[in-house]
């Protein structure tokens with residue numbers, strides 16, 4: 001087994017664990033759903049309550065089968081016989097590291113192996129975000145409200161990953177560092193103050 005195939009196998013085991021946790025969340029109502037259902041007299045919808053978790057699980061299950069099918073066709077010019085069940089999908093998922101490695105070696109010009117490996121990384125990242133287990137780099141930095149710029153370098157300021165879940169997020173300059181080598185931070189009161197000042201009409205006439 002190459003190092004890369006080992007990495008992919010570790011990634012797949014993480015996805016299997018995320019799949020277990022997110023499948024368990026599908027039957028758990030989100031707060032919004034509880035409020036919706038509390039208001040409605042009849043709760044007849046058989047649809048999963050946690051749409052985000054359900055969407056992730058369906059994407060991973062269908063995607064694993066699709067990638068296995070494509071890679072099997074490239075590698076062996078043959079079909080993959082896999083039931084469209086959760087168990088069948090997880091078998092397909094666990095088959096992918098070996099198949100990806102094989103297609104990479106035997107058919108280096110084909111992009112299917114890289115696409116499958118990219119999807120594995122994306123599924124793990126998305127699953128961690130849904131479970132609030134995001135690692136650094138999983139979520140993108142987003143532009144600060146009001147296109148605020150850094151007073152030192154004039155570049156755009158950013159909200160860090162997860163900031164939208166915080167009540168009073170700071171914003172940061174990703175270019176400037178302070179004396180300790182940390183990103184320059186503007187706390188919530190400071191940058192809201194700048195925005196408010198800008199919104200106040202200039203009544204000096």
Ligand SMILES: [Zn+2]
Pocket residue numbers: 150151152153154155173174175176184
């Ligand atoms: Zn700056």
